[in-house]
Amino acid sequence: xxxxxxxxxxxFESDCSTITDKSTLESVRIKYFSRNGLFAKLFEDFKALxxxxxxxxxxxxxxxxxxxxxxxNEIKEKIESKSEKQNVDIDLSLPGRKYKIGNLHVxxxxxxxxxxxxxxxxxxxxxxxEIESDENNFEMLNFPPDHPARDMQDTYFLSxxxxxxxHTSPVQVRLMRNGKPPFRAIMPGRVYRNEAISAKSxxxxxxxxxxxxxxDVTFAELKATLVYFAKQxxxxxxxxxxxxxxxxxxxxxxxxxxxWQPKNKPGKWLEILGCGMVDPNVLNNLxxxxxxxxxxxxxxGIERMAMLKYGIDDIRLFYDNDNRFLSQFK
Ligand code: PHE
Numbered sequence: 001x002x003x004x005x006x007x008x009x010x011x012f013e014s015d016c017s018t019i020t021d022k023s024t025l026e027s028v029r030i031k032y033f034s035r036n037g038l039f040a041k042l043f044e045d046f047k048a049l050x051x052x053x054x055x056x057x058x059x060x061x062x063x064x065x066x067x068x069x070x071x072x073n074e075i076k077e078k079i080e081s082k083s084e085k086q087n088v089d090i091d092l093s094l095p096g097r098k099y100k101i102g103n104l105h106v107x108x109x110x111x112x113x114x115x116x117x118x119x120x121x122x123x124x125x126x127x128x129x130e131i132e133s134d135e136n137n138f139e140m141l142n143f144p145p146d147h148p149a150r151d152m153q154d155t156y157f158l159s160x161x162x163x164x165x166x167h168t169s170p171v172q173v174r175l176m177r178n179g180k181p182p183f184r185a186i187m188p189g190r191v192y193r194n195e196a197i198s199a200k201s202x203x204x205x206x207x208x209x210x211x212x213x214x215x216d217v218t219f220a221e222l223k224a225t226l227v228y229f230a231k232q233x234x235x236x237x238x239x240x241x242x243x244x245x246x247x248x249x250x251x252x253x254x255x256x257x258x259x260w261q262p263k264n265k266p267g268k269w270l271e272i273l274g275c276g277m278v279d280p281n282v283l284n285n286l287x288x289x290x291x292x293x294x295x296x297x298x299x300x301g302i303e304r305m306a307m308l309k310y311g312i313d314d315i316r317l318f319y320d321n322d323n324r325f326l327s328q329f330k
Contacts, residue, residue, distance in 0.1 A: 001048065001057050005064055008038050012068050016075060025079050032068065039065050081093050098204075106329040107206060107318055110306040111188055117187045117232045121225065123210070126187045128171035134161045136170035141249040142281045156192050164192035166208035167299055169249060175211060176286040182214040188302070200315040206302035211278070211293030213288065219252070219277055222296035226256055226275065233305060234258065241269065250276025250297055253324050258308055270308060275302035 007276035012032060019025050032038050046054070046061055104112070115125060138150055148154075156164040172189035187209040195201045210222075221243065230238050239259035245254045253276035275298035280290035303315050310329070312318075317325050 001045065001053070004042060004045065004059075005060060006040060008032075009064060009068075010146070012038075012071075014198070016071060017078065022079060024075055029072065029076075033072065039068070076123050103327065103330045105318075105326065106306050106310065106312075107302055109329060110309065111206070111208070111302055112230075112234060114300075114302065114305065115186065115188070117229055118208075118210070121184075123184050123186045126137070126171060126175055126185050127189055128165075128168070128174050128187065129246055130165055130190055130192070131162060132165040132170045135161060136173045137163060137165050137167070140163065140173045140282065140285045141169055142279050143248045147248060150221050154193050154195070156194055166193055168193050168207040170297060171209055171298070172211045172249075172282075172297060173286060176213070176283070176288055181288055181295075182212075183295070184212050184214075186210050197316065199316065202303075202319065204219075204319075205315070208300050208302060210275075210298040210300075211295065212297075213278065213283075213293050215293060217277075217294050217296055219296065222275060222298070226273070226298060230256070230258065230272075234309060245274060245276075247274055247276055249279050249282045250274075251279045260308055262311065262313070270304065272304045272308070273298050275299070 015028050015031065021030055030037065034040070042061060046057060049057065087185060119125070134150075138147070143150060155166050158164065158321055168187050168189045168191060171189065175183060175185060175187070190204055190206065191207050193201070194206045197203060227240065230240050241257050242254045243257060245253045245255040253274065255271050256273045256275065257271050258268035259267055260270045275296065278295040280296050283290040283293060283295070306318070307315065308311060
């Protein structure tokens, strides 16, 4: 018995020195202190001793186990506090985790830029509803009743007299009818047209309308304003041209084209806006004295601006909500 105790004692000592982590700790615990461990066996052997020998070893055995247990507990504590420490240790030199944050839609960004340019020129910003009356969308703007733009091909009619606005010009109507000149305003918003969907056209898009009405407004001012705008948005060396055109609500009328030069492809002129001097009929329709006041108006497509500015060649990308596209405009 004495030998057995000594063997276990020295074996335990050497096993203790191999404990370096939780798993070696656990195997020592199982080897010595589990139900079938060496100490349990030792007590079994003790039980089997002849009566007269028992008092001799009982005390020694108990002491031996207590000392071993104490030593084991001490090691256990050390190992556990070490691994706890490892868990809270923070390596401040590691790069931080990147959080994905969204960004404004490229159209919103473009609109914000457009707004800022015109705000800098003293324009205020107004909006109107997307469901409009035929009266505001066409009639007041001098469209004759049989004008092709009123055709079912282009307009989403909701009823005989209501429709989804086909342009932002009806906001001009609202502004003039409800206010008093002078006006100097831009009117951004969504418009709808029943067109075949392709890389170039979509059933909805966005416009920014402009209206300036005062006693001494000229076509030269209209031109200067739009050239200034184009240079601000596209850069000082933007290539542009004014082309005469026709709109029922402006006279004379023009369209502005911007030169688009894709990489390794032939360049071309792209129309970005329509404009002109407000037709006196429109002023008269809306109670603005056309003898006293004169004005100009313009309407530009926001998608077109963004396509030119960022080299986007398919209008449908704006509405697909594909994050690979959207996240490029951070
Ligand atoms: N409303 C016209 C369009 O959608 C653009 C325009 C606005 C033209 C104002 C002249 C003046 O095509």
